[in-house]
Amino acid sequence: MKFSRWALIITLVNVLLYVEKCSASLNLYLRTQEVQRLLGVPAEMYYIRDDLISLHALNFTIQLTPKINDLYFTWENTGGTKIPYSLEINTSNSAVIPKTDVNISTTGSVPSVTQTFMVAVACSGLVEEEVQISINLNLTFPNDNTNTLKFSRRKTCLDENIKNYVEINTLPQFTNPSSIFFIAICCAVILISILVIFITINFLRYKKIRSTESGASEPTNTTTTTFLAALPRNSVNASSYGSFRRMPSYSLIDDRSKDLQERITELTIQRFRVRLSSIILEGTFGRVYQGSYINEEEKEETVIIKTVADHASQIQISLLLQEGMAMYSLNHKNILSILRVSIEDHTTPYLLYPFDNNKNLKIFLQKCKVSSEGVHHTLTTQEVVHMALQIIKAMQYLHKKHLLHKDLAARNCVVDEKLNVQVTDNALSRDLFPSDYHCLGDNENRPVKWLALESLVHKSFACASDIWSFGVLLWELTTLAQQPYIEIDPFEMAAYLKDGYRLAQPINCPDELFAVMAYCWAMSAEERPTFTQLHVCLQEFYTQLTKYV
Structure with a gap:
């Protein structure tokens, strides 16, 4: 009996080990x-x-x-x-x-x-x-x-040949004249209220137009910082693309879209010049293709193409264009700027980016855990710091141009086989990486676990908030793109950060590198370093690392 019991236990252990091995x-x-x-x-x-x-x-x-x-x-x-x-x-x-x-x-x-x-x-x-x-x-x-x-x-x-409705008399049956008189009075009051609201709206609109015209000659403040995502995402006040070639039927989200329309017009090319080859990434409505296009010199050029599916809404199309044009005309080796746009009526827009065998940085880091794709060894601290320095240079350039990124993360960077990194815009990121974004009851998906405390609570963004996000990105590099704060509910993030809690030091992460992350997550924005200071610090650390084999 005792022998049979031990034999049963050994058999169960072998089965469990087999399942674990083969799962x-x-x-x-x-x-x-x-x-x-x-x-x-x-x-x-x-x-x-x-x-x-x-x-x-x-x-x-x-x-x-x-x-x-x-x-x-x-x-x-x-x-x-x-x-x-x-x-x-x-x-x-x-x-x-x-x-x-x-x-x-x-x-x-x-x-x-x-x-x-x-x-x-x-x-x-x-x-x-x-x-x-x-x-x-x-x-x-x-x-x-x-x-x-x-x-x-x-x-x-349903049978579409049959009227799928039933006529119902929704008005109550009144049997006395006083009830009919009461209904007439209510209808009159409602009609008068609608007329008053309509007149008030038109008066306010006329007053706003007059005040805008009278203030058109006043000087504007040219030192104001502009944002990569400056247009509000929750507004539905739409204006048409009247200035586009081919008159597309999409609409932007804000009245301040004139400059964006002009930018898109400058980059627009005809659809027949673009050819889709294969899907690289795909979400619910967003898609990223590898393809090619015929440039002005009639030469074929390999590109990355961002677009949306046919069932995407007008707002999703507008966000694609708005966020994709965020880095328009930027020229830096560590920034992936938009190359061309293809917009034609009744078709989804194509956003074209240069392609040089680069891959999404987050997916690249995740694959480093399980395969040798991209590199033939585990990333070294020296390589991690080298990639971080490239991202810092890109952010220095952005801030010099008075631009804030507001969504700096591994998912919004690309890397090639030689570990050259480029920062990209955040077009389609919410759809392609849905687990990185959360809605906190304000009808807006935000990268909650990458945001600085002031951005999370007050939606306030500055250079210091990009510094905070860079600290989380550096943590992603050292952990091969693990999810930050994975055990914390998004609704509890603000309280968690206010209590002084931060991300833990990753395994095998040097103390010097983790100290840089900790400085980026200072509670007060004034206490955080600038990208220039981070560059000096990490460059010195990188120089020390290169002295060792």
């Missing part, structure tokens, strides 16, 4: 935007998180409205072992939903980078019926164990 790391979930669209709840829904399957989520049947024709799933394999899959979609009535489609192959391997794929389930519009949709995903893990995940959806389809 991969798989995440499969619905992003916040998708859950908000389907259920009206701003939260992510995980079906698999780090290989742990949520049976509760899988057993939950989501009801789809007739207008929802596309379903979006996000997945990634962060382990080093491939996970083959096969995908099958079935419906309970093919006459109601005659065709289902996906924008990925039905067989293949789970991608090693975060990817969102789409399942199309459009109704025929000929039959009115509720249809059961079953999406079956077969996953084969490294231990040859195949799991079948079944996602259940129920969709109501």
